[in-house]
Amino acid sequence: MPRALPLASTPFPALAQWACLILCAGLAGQLFSALHLPAALFLGPMLVAIAFGVAGATIRLPKILFQLGQGTVGLMIAHAMSLSVLLMALQEWHVMLLGTVLTVMLSALVGVVLVRYAGIPSHTAALGTSPGAASAMVGMAEDYGADPRVVATMQYVRVVLVVMFGALVSHWLGASVGGATGHASTSHAASLDLSNVGLSLAVIGTGVFLGLRLPAGALLVPLLLGTVLQLSGVLEISLPSWLIPFAYGAVGCYVGLRFDRQTVLYVWRHLPMMALASLLLILMCAVSAWLISLAMDKDYLSVYLATSPGGLDSMAIIAIDTHSDVGFVLAMQTLRLFGVIFTGSFLARQVMRWSEKRS
Structure with a gap:
């Protein structure tokens, strides 16, 4: 059993912890940016x-800070949306449906592997390997007899691995990095129009409030509102440059702080198998992305994401x-x-039934 770390045995005052977290997260984000890693301002704070x-x-x-960060990311996506992007996404609906079904089926297969070889209960394995909707799966855990601590750990271990591998794949494929910087500079140039800045911030706040009861609503509702207002010509989305690192850092820190020591110790025995199962799912999804990219003649990075x-x-x-195909990535992920939410139970x-048959 791992020994307690100094921070765990003699906790610092909360104010000191916040100061250290903000400082270290900011430094890590800047370091990763200097190394030209994709999503550096998100990845650095999350690992810290x-x-x-x-x-x-x-x-x-x-x-609420996490949700406001999601809302800001949603509005950034809306900034990249155009009518041509939406039409292209509609034309490729059959490919998106195929990719979605493949990913869900692969996650169910990995769930069966965990039940068979790691001894994890079937409902817990099924919800823990569900590809996305982490908060929804954790919320559903108790309703279906699963352990929410194990489900949460499985979900967020996979999220961390997916983000890290996504950044590495982007780096290996030579993707140009700087989307966040580009948005920030554009926003700074447009910030002279205070009405657009104020309306953009109002869209984030309103969208987050309206989406509180919806799955990923804090991200999706500002995205939809921003897209409609931008395409209709009512709004030219403009965000202050300081808001971008805040949004990325808030999302990253919220995910990272979910890995408390008690939860990790609780699932310590199964953690290697959970990580291996997540890597297996990531690998199978990467292979399916390669096949889809060949069939569609589309860039691999966009399909991979x-x-x-x-x-x-x-x-x-x-x-x-x-600078991947944001519309395609967003449409398939959504x-x-x-x-996943509608088929979770x-x-x-099915995972429980398959596991029982195999037994």
Whole structure:
């Protein structure tokens, strides 16, 4: 059993923890940016927050900050949306449906593997390997007899691995990095029009409020509102340059701080198998993305991000930062998000049934 770290045995005051977290997260984001890693301002804070959480930090990022960060990312995506992008996404609906079904089926297969070889209960394995909608799966855990702590750990271990591999794949494929910087500079140039800045911030706040009860609503509702207002000519989306690192950092720190020491210790025995299962799912999704990219004659990175079993907000951040096909990534991730939510209980029953037959 791992020894307690100093932070866990003699916790610092909350104010000192916040100061250290903000400083270290900012430095990590800047370091990763200097190394030209995709989504550096998101990846750096997330890894720092994981270290703080596992070390025993007692602070937790207020959920409203996480939701406002999601809303900002949603409006950034809306900034990249155009009528041509939407039409192209509609034309490729059959490919998106195929990719969604493949990813969901592969996740169910990985769930069966975990039940058979890791001894994890079937409902827990099914919800834990569900590709996306992490918060929804954790919320559904108790209703279906699963352990929410194990489901949460499985979900967020996979999110971390997906983000890290997404950044590495983007780097290996030579994707140009700087989406966030580009948005920030554009926003800074447009910030002279205070009415657009104020309306953009109002869209984020209103969208987050309206989307509180919807799956990923804090991201999707500002995205939809911003897209409609921009396409109708009512709004020219303009965001202050300081808001971009805040949004990325808030999402990254919220995810990272979920890895508290108690949760990690609780699932320590199964953690290697969980990580291996997540890597297996990522690999199978990468192979399916390669086949889809060949069939569609589409760039591999966009298809890889669209089929990756990570969070919608995480993949959207990487897509923006690497100048991938944001519309395609968003459309497929959103389709899978709702597919996972509506089929979660069904898949849990099927995984249990398959596991019992194999036994």
